[in-house]
Amino acid sequence: MKKVKIEMTVRSAAAVRQILFKEQEGYTKDLVCTPERIFEIREVITDIDDVLTEVTANKWSINRL
Numbered sequence: 001m002k003k004v005k006i007e008m009t010v011r012s013a014a015a016v017r018q019i020l021f022k023e024q025e026g027y028t029k030d031l032v033c034t035p036e037r038i039f040e041i042r043e044v045i046t047d048i049d050d051v052l053t054e055v056t057a058n059k060w061s062i063n064r065l
Helices: 010-024 036-063
Strands: none
Touching: 010 036
16 A cells, blocks of 8 residues: 655644544444444554654653753
């Protein structure tokens, strides 16, 4: 599968994450009744969470120096 790389501010990434999170609410984790796109959205949410955690952890460690 081809991938797309998008660069954005931390604030924009948090906003996109929130929109995606709202979109997937109400669906279960059941493979049978949950659309594939919801699983893909959840993967993107996880990816955004990982990057936001990394970026904010670096920010806090730099500010403490």
